[in-house]
């Protein structure tokens with residue numbers, strides 16, 4: 001056996017304690033798989049007296065995580081405190097400057113500072129690893145960075161926030177409003193302290209930006225991810241989508257277009273019988289479309305102690321095995337700046353609105369759309385409400401700005417009684 005490799009964990013919350021527990025309970029199995037002993041030598045967290053579910057007696061305790069990051073008796077610094085800035089960022093920098101490899105699950109920090117931290121790590125011949133930062137227990141990074149390294153990625157997609165998927169599936173299955181299900185999700189502890197991180201699509205956007213960098217060889221560019229949350233999705237839209245054979249998901253899509261890199265995280269209609277359409281509750285799914293591999297679909301738990309700690313362990317085990325892979329798939333100095341697309345690829349759209357209930361209004365709407373080159377795939381008129389006629393339209397592929405201009409033109413004809421709800425329909429198998 002080689003010399004042991006020594007680990008220090010900063011943050012003993014859900015994930016940090018989970019990692020420590022696996023390191024202790026599966027020690028024999030893991031050590032034999034690495035042909036090397038992995039030792040948990042030191043930890044740091046805010047409260048020393050909290051019960052963590054594993055014995056702390058034989059492990060050094062550091063009051064300050066910066067001191068942990070520079071200890072001589074650790075080779076790998078595992079950052080599991082979270083937060084997009086300091087002290088997590090400073091601790092990682094200190095660890096790298098003291099010759100330690102770093103493992104983190106912190107997508108917010110990576111989306112903001114990942115490029116700079118990878119530069120520092122690679123300039124020192126060290127690794128910065130983050131399997132747990134995207135889609136919890138799913139090996140989303142390893143699959144892209146290693147298994148699919150021989151492929152050009154044409155498109156990547158995914159449902160990457162379990163809370164949003166839980167809310168959307170529960171709304172449909174229990175016939176409840178967004179507000180009611182949001183409250184239930186909060187009571188169950190599924191929602192971050194700042195809910196906009198989840199329901200506003202920010203957390204999932206961070207993950208999409210990280211995957212895009214690896215897939216397309218570009219510097220992480222979270223700022224150009226088009227973000228739209230699920231707060232305005234109504235039970236009505238969920239049911240209309242169902243009637244049309246779709247389900248609504250908070251879907252991330254990233255692809256290279258002729259105009260540049262397109263990254264969007266937004267509610268989309270997807271075919272109900274597709275793998276993503278069938279994804280229930282808090283599960284996550286990632287799909288990579290490689291030019292040689294074809295579509296590769298991965299699904300699993302996107303969060304939680306066991307799944308997330310399992311991914312952290314896979315990074316620690318890689319380091320113990322000396323399996324070195326560049327942080328974002330190629331040396332960080334070779335990543336190019338992302339050029340964000342000025343216009344997303346054309347797509348079909350779902351439009352729901354209320355029209356005046358009088359003769360000729362549907363024709364007026366169809367004409368205004370047609371004048372903008374938008375053809376209608378399907379149109380449904382639902383139950384009349386007094387003077388209003390609710391309609392749902394599915395368009396053929398068009399650009400979002402063209403649709404927006406067309407709907408403005410329809411509004412000018414005076415037939416629209418309610419602002420249209422517009423949701424993209426994503427072309428997936």
Ligand SMILES: NC(=O)c1ccc[n+]([C@@H]2O[C@H](COP(=O)([O-])OP(=O)(O)OC[C@H]3O[C@@H](n4cnc5c(N)ncnc54)[C@H](OP(=O)(O)O)[C@@H]3O)[C@@H](O)[C@H]2O)c1
Pocket residue numbers: 010011012013014015016044045046047048050065080081082083087105106107108132133136302303304305308
């Ligand atoms: N939970 C998940 O399912 C999941 C999934 C994927 C990724 N992640 C990521 O994993 C990371 C950790 O998440 P978590 O859910 O484990 O968080 P958590 O349960 O809130 O744990 C955070 C831990 O950090 C410690 N901490 C906070 N500030 C500290 C400081 N200044 N110095 C030392 N320790 C400090 C806390 O200490 P005390 O306990 O002593 O108060 C706590 O143990 C985050 O980046 C998160 O985004 C989590």
